[in-house]
Amino acid sequence: MQLLHTVRGAVWIIVYLLFVLAPLFALLAGSHPTPRDFWTEFAVAIGYSGLAMMGLQFGLTARFRYVTAPWGEDVIYHFHRQISLTAVGLVVAHPLILFAVQPELRAPSNFIGAPLSAYFAVVSLFSLIALVVMALWRARLKISYETWHLTHIVLAIVAVTAGLAHMVASGFYLPDPWKRALWIGLAVFWMALLLYVRIVKPLFMLRRPYRVSDVRRERGDTSTLVMQPDGHSGFRFTPGQFGWLTLWGSPFRITGHPFSFSSSAEAADGRVEMTIRKLGDFTSAIAEVPVGRRVYLDGPYGAFTIGNPADMHVLIAGGVGVTPMMSMIRTLADRGDKRPVILLYGSKDWESITFREELETMEARLNLTVVHVLSDPPAGWKGERGFINAKVLERHLPPIFADHEYFICGPGVMMDAIEKALGEMNVPLSKYHSERYSFV
Numbered sequence: 060m061q062l063l064h065t066v067r068g069a070v071w072i073i074v075y076l077l078f079v080l081a082p083l084f085a086l087l088a089g090s091h092p093t094p095r096d097f098w099t100e101f102a103v104a105i106g107y108s109g110l111a112m113m114g115l116q117f118g119l120t121a122r123f124r125y126v127t128a129p130w131g132e133d134v135i136y137h138f139h140r141q142i143s144l145t146a147v148g149l150v151v152a153h154p155l156i157l158f159a160v161q162p163e164l165r166a167p168s169n170f171i172g173a174p175l176s177a178y179f180a181v182v183s184l185f186s187l188i189a190l191v192v193m194a195l196w197r198a199r200l201k202i203s204y205e206t207w208h209l210t211h212i213v214l215a216i217v218a219v220t221a222g223l224a225h226m227v228a229s230g231f232y233l234p235d236p237w238k239r240a241l242w243i244g245l246a247v248f249w250m251a252l253l254l255y256v257r258i259v260k261p262l263f264m265l266r267r268p269y270r271v272s273d274v275r276r277e278r279g280d281t282s283t284l285v286m287q288p289d290g291h292s293g294f295r296f297t298p299g300q301f302g303w304l305t306l307w308g309s310p311f312r313i314t315g316h317p318f319s320f321s322s323s324a325e326a327a328d329g330r331v332e333m334t335i336r337k338l339g340d341f342t343s344a345i346a347e348v349p350v351g352r353r354v355y356l357d358g359p360y361g362a363f364t365i366g367n368p369a370d371m372h373v374l375i376a377g378g379v380g381v382t383p384m385m386s387m388i389r390t391l392a393d394r395g396d397k398r399p400v401i402l403l404y405g406s407k408d409w410e411s412i413t414f415r416e417e418l419e420t421m422e423a424r425l426n427l428t429v430v431h432v433l434s435d436p437p438a439g440w441k442g443e444r445g446f447i448n449a450k451v452l453e454r455h456l457p458p459i460f461a462d463h464e465y466f467i468c469g470p471g472v473m474m475d476a477i478e479k480a481l482g483e484m485n486v487p488l489s490k491y492h493s494e495r496y497s498f499v
């Protein structure tokens with residue numbers, strides 16, 4: 060399985076590079092315009108590359124399960140972010156180099172009488188800059204997630220369309236009809252990706268709705284939504300995976316919210332549960348969702364899954380990061396898996412431990428040890444206090460540390476600290492898996 064994922068991962072990297080580089084190399088084939096100085100040609104080449112990378116961003120966020128499976132969605136979103144910065148860097152460098160090597164371009168008279176292609180370039184460039192500024196500093200600019208998401212999509216479409224228009228209107232490297240056809244074909248492909256995500260996928264989800272069959276209040280400001288497939292058999296998931304939930308309105312809504320499945324993957328009737336902590340406007344309304352409400356689920360996604368043969372599963376959760384762990388524990392119990400599992404679970408206090416009672420009963424059903432770590436323990440607490448760190452891990456895990464399989468989910472600071480601690484305990488990277496609850 061691991062080998063298959065590695066091979067699949069390698070194939071997708073090659074496909075990605077092909078899509079980014081092939082259009083650039085295609086420009087070198089066929090007839091050529093009169094060569095110009097090196098820096099002018101270099102500036103044009105990076106402009107083309109930046110545009111090809113930006114267009115492919117629509118594919119990275121299209122949630123193709125087959126493509127994202129080898130890495131997991133969070134890694135893909137991280138890559139989307141990093142590669143955007145590279146693409147924008149190339150696109151910004153493109154005019155800067157041209158201005159540097161062709162001083163006549165900087166003359167004010169040139170701005171006034173500039174050809175249409177230059178105006179397209181300006182629109183593309185400024186849309187991109189706005190897009191990056193909003194993506195990097197959304198929270199500081201106090202832009203809500205929903206507003207940001209919509210603006211992000213609009214700016215991306217404007218930037219790529221204006222970039223293409225600039226390229227075609229400049230036309231320097233596109234004298235041959237087949238080269239023009241190639242770039243137009245690419246642009247159609249990018250837009251098709253967008254249409255797939257925004258139209259085809261929601262249509263598919265519309266035909267496979269779910270109904271809320273129960274809403275359970277849990278400890279720690281958290282509620283569990285129990286959802287039943289309505290008129291279909293649902294989907295299978297692997298414990299640890301997540302789905303995008305659309306609760307109010309249709310699946311055509313721009314923003315869905317990602318939540319891990321907290322139920323057992325062995326439920327025979329296709330039922331799925333998500334356990335959601337009050338955090339903002341969307342999550343605060345979960346407890347009030349009426350039973351019978353029609354909802355839409357897009358999933359399953361993610362590579363944060365058990366499956367590898369390990370001598371011991373070590374689950375490290377902080378707060379609501381326990382939800383994928385609960386799915387793993389419930390699934391292992393339903394499967395009668397007797398391999399040892401240890402859950403190191405960080406919470407604020409004793410009363411706010413989500414799933415506390417069920418975890419106690421689970422200790423009897425499977426070979427499970429639960430270690431609670433409380434940052435605000437009650438008087439007389441004899442257990443671990445503070446935060447999960449290397450010392451806590453070493454106190455509770457049997458050697459050899461590198462033989463176990465680790466799963467980490469919780470607040471960013473906790474995850475950073477644990478990943479660092481595991482590195483210091485000589486646990487190889489391939490042995491630990493992380494799920495971060497913040498894509499953006």
Ligand SMILES: Cc1cc2nc3c(=O)[nH]c(=O)nc-3n(C[C@H](O)[C@H](O)[C@H](O)COP(=O)(O)OP(=O)(O)OC[C@H]3O[C@@H](n4cnc5c(N)ncnc54)[C@H](O)[C@@H]3O)c2cc1C
Binds near residue numbers: 318333494499
């Ligand atoms: C893979 C994954 C699994 C998750 N599983 C769970 C879970 O099992 N239980 C749980 O309680 N929470 C989970 N979360 C977090 C949950 O998605 C956010 O807390 C929720 O979307 C916040 O929405 P809000 O409108 O209530 O809060 P807001 O106040 O609007 O947002 C709070 C923060 O959450 C993030 N956020 C908001 N909307 C989204 C969105 N649509 N997509 C991505 N991030 C968003 C933003 O960074 C925002 O700043 C998960 C997140 C991810 C990425």
